[in-house]
Amino acid sequence: MSIPTSKTLAAPAQVGSYKAEDVIFLLKDLSNVSLEKSTEDREEAIQSGTHYSEMLPVEYQPTPEYIKLFHDTLDHTAEKVAKACAIVSELILRKRGTNIILASLARAGTPIGVLIKRYLKETYGLDVPHYSISIIRGKGIDENAIHYMLQQHPGMEIQFVDGWTGKGAIRKVLIAAKDKLALQGIFLNDDLAVLADPGKCSETFGTQEDFLIPSACLNSTVSGLMSRTVLRDDLIGASDFHGAKYYKEWESEDLSNLFVDKISAYFHTVSAEAKAQSDIWLHTQPDVATWQGMQDIQRIQADYGIRDVNLIKPGVGETTRVLLRRIPWKILVDHMDNPNLQHILLLAQDRQVPVEVYPELTYSCCGIIKPMEGGE
Structure with missing residues (x-):
């Protein structure tokens, strides 16, 4: 049973472009702080030992062609995403029951958490609390956010939510936080x-196919206009939540609500199939994650002589992030005609990054x- 502590925390700032009934961000508003560094300066700082959470990338401003790709992909995959979301929602309900708090891991988890909350409400009439909180590789989860949720909802259990898995690094941070x-x-x-869950490091997922989730195409403009989360001693006090910036100035370009509205419109058509599929998976899927994707990573690391495994980012979602806010060296693909790679190839061409076929890629x-x- 979860036991809240007596730690006193202030109410969260009202940030983000989602409706208040969809999600509450447990994040300190750092909108007036200059945190952005150029991609080159940020990359050099990270690889020289500065933690990535102490600064922000300059947000990628997508071209009209890329925005069109987002809309085309959303049109093409909305029902598929809705089905995967419905399946994971059904699994949560069957495994954890109704006495739950949804805690999305900012920021990729936030739109998925919004969708799960909407599915449970529309399908079962369950209005479960939903918060978006920070978890940072190498630093841990926002413990103040955990305290706050348990204080606000005594006796309830937290269900953590994310968008997709890569190497499973965040799952490992979550396991360490639990301990x-x-x-x-x-x-x-x-x-x-x-x-x-293409990395096969989760036990509760909507699919294990490594396909393009449209929200992976964009950054803040599909995540409630929120930046990545920030944790720096001079900005975040002992009683503060981890921080983030709210990019209000991009409200005219915001696609956050359009994304969740379009996908949730399919819930009524996929719910029956999702209920049946989740019942099957409960009896056929292994009870523990296999972490199969890590075998790929180790092979790539050996083949290319890469010392730091953190430089290898597997899966469509993580590869998208590399192309949007890091300095890519090369992109490996399972085969060039994979329909899930259209935006990857477009971004790689835009940034002049070589693409190589890597056989037997998970x-x-x-x-x-x-x-x-x-x-390093």
């Missing part, structure tokens, strides 16, 4: 529900970040 918080008398379930693709001279 740490248990020492404080707070008992969490480290099950991470995801829309897509994922659709994998992005490799360019090692900086003198970096």
Whole structure:
């Protein structure tokens, strides 16, 4: 049973472009702080030892062609995404019951959490609380956010939500957070529900296909106009939530609500199939994650002589991020005519990044970040 502590925390700032009934962001508003660095400066800093959460990338401003690709992909995959979302929602309900708080991991998890909340409400009349919180590789989960949720909803259990899996690094951070918080008398379930699990490092997922989730195409403009999360000692105090910027100035370009509205419109048509599929998977899927995708990573690391495994970003979602906000060295794909790779090839062409076919790849693709001279 989860046991809230007596730690006193302030109410969260009202940030983000989603409706208040869809999600509450447990994030400190850093909108007035200059945190962005150029891609080159940020890459050099990260590979020289500065933690990625101490600064932000300059948000990629997509071309009209790329925005068109987002809309075309959304048109093409909305029902598919809705089905995967419905399946993971059904699995959550069957495994955890109704006494749950949804905690989306900002920011890729946020739109998926919104969709799960909407599905449970529309299909079962369940209005479960939903928050978006920060978790950071190498630093951990926002413990103040955990305290706040359990104080606001005593006796309820937290279900963590993310968009997709890559190497499973965030799942490992979640497992470590669970063990740490248990020492404080707070008992969490480290099950991470995801829309897509190509890395095979989750037990609760809507699909294991490595396909393009349209929200992976864009950054803040499909995530409630929120930046990545920030954790820096001079900005985040002992009683603060982790921070983020709210890009209000991009309201005219925001697609966050359009994305969730379009997908949730299909819930009524996919719910019966999702209920049947989730019942089958409960009896046929393994109870523990296999982490099969890590075998790919180790093979790539050996084949290309890459010292730092963090420079290898597998899966469509992670490869998209590499192309949007890192300095890519090359992109590996399972085969060039994979229909899930259209936007990857477009971005790679735009940034003049070589694309190579890598046989027997578990994922659709994998992005490799360019090692900086003198970096690890």
